[in-house]
Amino acid sequence: MVRLTKTWDGGIVGSSEGRLLQVFLPTGAxxxxxxxxxxxxxxxxxxxxxxxxxxxxxxxxxxGR
Structure with a gap:
């Protein structure tokens, strides 16, 4: 699990926090x-x-989307 934090500046001003779940396969996918x-x-x-x-x-x- 990856935890991320961001600071937004420009058209959007603020901050964010998120979580990502990643998977890596032996095939390279x-x-x-x-x-x-x-x-x-x-x-x-x-x-x-x-x-x-x-x-x-x-x-x-x-x-991605």
């Missing part, structure tokens, strides 16, 4: 899923949102 809680201001509006992270790949490339 890898994937992760994660969730992050963002506390920030956007255009003067303050609040929170929770993006989900998903990605998978291998030695030839990968895809």
């Amino acid at each position: 890898a994937a992760y899923v994660g969730i992050e809680r963002v506390e920030a201001s956007v255009d003067g509006r303050t609040g929170t949102f929770v993006p989900q992270h998903i990605a998978a790949g291998d030695a030839t490339g990968g895809a």
